[in-house]
Amino acid sequence: MKFFITFADKLMTELRVMKKDYDRAKYTGIKVVDEGIRIMSDIARNQSAVEFFQTVSRKQEDLLDFAEDYEPIKAFFAGEQKGIFDKALLYLEKYDDSKTYIVDVELESVVDAIRTIVKKDKPFTDIPKLPELLKQFTDAYTKVLDEQLVPVLDSLSESQKRVFEVLNTKAYKESKRNRYIELLREITNGANGCTNVSVLRGYADRAETLKIRLLNELDADTIVNIEF
Template identity: 50%
Template sequence: MHIYEDSKVYIVDQPLENVVGDIQQILRMENPYREIPKLPELLEQFGTIYMKILDKKQAPVLTTITDDSNRVFDVLRTKTYKDQKNESYRKQFTDLRDKAEHCNNVSTLRSYADQSDALKIRLLDEMRDIDKKTAEKKKVAEQQEKNGKTTPDVAEALAVPYSVKKIKNVSIKTVTCTSSWRLTSAEDVDTCIEDLKKRLLEELDTDTIINIEF
């Protein structure tokens, strides 16, 4: 029953609550002996209802993990280092998916969607940083060739203006700062859109590309 207690804030199901109530009533009795024979059937009912709820809660989490994984690999496929990173990236998403598939706690299950989003952003940032370092090395090599030097002067090369767009990967949750909007009028829509615009502009810098990750 501790699984239910840990997750009940996320569960709204009257039949399940009724079964839990019956079980708890028996467990709280001073002399429950006449009612104890009812427990196996009640526990079976609890397990059946709870697993149906768990399956329903699990589906969108697995979809999120799949979508986040697809997003990362869509980007990775465009990189020259895709073969070096493919196994590592895939394993991280596979491990997360395995945890979600074998989780029997609704409360814990919900956290895997957030972990998936965080993993997606982290891997996208990692690729961004690799690309940045690659661009800097290319810049040094080009400057070396231009100056006819056999030993690259890194500081000198990096001091030369070099137009490279910075990439910032931002989760939509970070931008909206909320998980829901309550709209009751056209004015509410305008307010939300204006607030979103303001936050997006705050993220925007010169020579910066912002990837908003949903």
């Protein structure tokens, strides 16, 4: 009895530590973990031998069911599966953040397959399928990203062209050229290195905003020079 209760206390601690992971991500098996904590708590609180053995006898089927359900969950958190699962959740988050801008049958099909696995109550036998699906996701998403990059770079190029058309008409153009080049280059480099479709779309807006700011600056400088 003493050994059993000591083990129950130890397992409860293990389950409560594990439960903290569920606060960070939508892992499978939270009901099993909660059930394990409840069962172990019921057993550990027994003070007399009679109460103890009656409780264990009454909960025998629950204990056996818990042991069967908990084994793959424990293996999930202790091994490589959790890392793969985390990566799948990260990829789904990236897709969901950008899906408004994405129309791609291949990518949508891969996302559906990944989502089906991570939403299962017991996905453990399907987790080995995720690495290949994640590779397919990366390939398809990169293709979409490359396609979305083209109009963004075109917009950046047009903004740059307009700014320097105006700048080149100014007598003080050389004093501002390098700073303007650096500001526009920063946005272009950011767009080229972007790995998120939603964020990428924002670079065109940033370029437009910068263009307006620089043109307003040039207009203001012109007025100052005229008044001077």
